[in-house]
Amino acid sequence: MTVEPFGARLRRAMDTRGPLCVGIDPHAALLTAWGLGDDVAGLERFSRTVVEALADRVAVLKPQSAFFERFGSRGVAVLERAVADARAAGALVLMDAKRGDIGSTMAAYAAAYLDPASPLFSDAVTVSPYLGYGSLAPAVEAARAHGTGLFALALTSNPEGAEVQRATGADGTTVAATVLAHLKAENAGERPMGSFGAVVGATLGRSVAGAGIDLDTGGPLLAPGIGAQGATPADLPEVFGAAVRNVLPSVSREVLRHGPDTAALRRSAERFAEEVRAVVVP
Numbered sequence: 098m099t100v101e102p103f104g105a106r107l108r109r110a111m112d113t114r115g116p117l118c119v120g121i122d123p124h125a126a127l128l129t130a131w132g133l134g135d136d137v138a139g140l141e142r143f144s145r146t147v148v149e150a151l152a153d154r155v156a157v158l159k160p161q162s163a164f165f166e167r168f169g170s171r172g173v174a175v176l177e178r179a180v181a182d183a184r185a186a187g188a189l190v191l192m193d194a195k196r197g198d199i200g201s202t203m204a205a206y207a208a209a210y211l212d213p214a215s216p217l218f219s220d221a222v223t224v225s226p227y228l229g230y231g232s233l234a235p236a237v238e239a240a241r242a243h244g245t246g247l248f249a250l251a252l253t254s255n256p257e258g259a260e261v262q263r264a265t266g267a268d269g270t271t272v273a274a275t276v277l278a279h280l281k282a283e284n285a286g287e288r289p290m291g292s293f294g295a296v297v298g299a300t301l302g303r304s305v306a307g308a309g310i311d312l313d314t315g316g317p318l319l320a321p322g323i324g325a326q327g328a329t330p331a332d333l334p335e336v337f338g339a340a341v342r343n344v345l346p347s348v349s350r351e352v353l354r355h356g357p358d359t360a361a362l363r364r365s366a367e368r369f370a371e372e373v374r375a376v377v378v379p
């Protein structure tokens with residue numbers, strides 16, 4: 098059976114549910130603010146509440162693996178359950194693990210997140226191309242085989258990213274532009290949208306256009322940094338220009354702080370989705 102590619106599934110979800118990704122980031126401070134313990138029981142209650150509130154309505158849920166891993170194997174078990182429940186309720190799951198390693202180890206990471214036989218099987222995973230884009234080849238291959246996707250870090254939302262990502266090679270091309278060009282090649286010919294996404298922070302203002310970096314990769318553009326890091330949906334056109342149609346804005350703390358009230362979580366996510374729709378001209 099051929100599986101529909103991730104890019105096509107994501108395009109449909111963004112069009113029907115609204116272009117929004119909500120992060121499941123169970124910070125210790127959020128667990129406390131929700132009246133939960135900073136322990137596995139608190140973690141489980143938190144992630145179940147977010148999944149129950151949002152998985153049947155937002156396009157993408159993005160669990161941040163680190164917050165589950167800090168509780169060891171029992172935390173990872175909670176993550177497995179959250180991924181499966183979110184997918185069963187109709188959300189696409191983007192595992193935020195930011196993996197990157199030499200090719201043979203990368204193949205094991207790809208098996209962990211992108212192979213349907215894995216307990217952590219997700220629709221897509223974030224990956225770091227900073228061991229060289231070619232080191233991601235096994236993940237690209239797994240994504241093509243299983244109808245899943247990748248989001249490679251290109252221009253991250255944090256200020257420290259620039260020293261690596263904006264460094265230039267001998268021909269004057271920035272590292273980030275090289276990553277984006279590789280992604281564009283992966284997505285060539287894929288309609289309506291490719292499965293190989295880039296991460297580009299919503300916090301970057303005019304600096305991307307100012308550097309002449311081409312964001313038209315034919316794939317999705319995950320835009321974290323909305324809310325707690327200071328960006329708003331209104332900033333998206335300035336950062337992304339004509340590529341804004343493929344932008345999947347991502348927000349974590351600014352939605353999660355409304356919990357544990359499920360209605361308030363839903364209202365917050367709906368408000369963000371509406372604000373994004375207003376700036377994305379179809």
Ligand SMILES: O=C(O)c1cc(=O)[nH]c(=O)n1[C@@H]1O[C@H](COP(=O)(O)O)[C@@H](O)[C@H]1O
Pocket residue numbers: 120122161193223252253254255296297298321322323324325326347348349350351
């Ligand atoms: O890949 C990511 O999601 C990501 C990339 C990036 O450039 N910046 C960034 O903040 N993120 C993640 O997005 C989430 C941001 O959370 P908030 O700042 O609470 O919305 C965290 O899970 C980060 O790890």
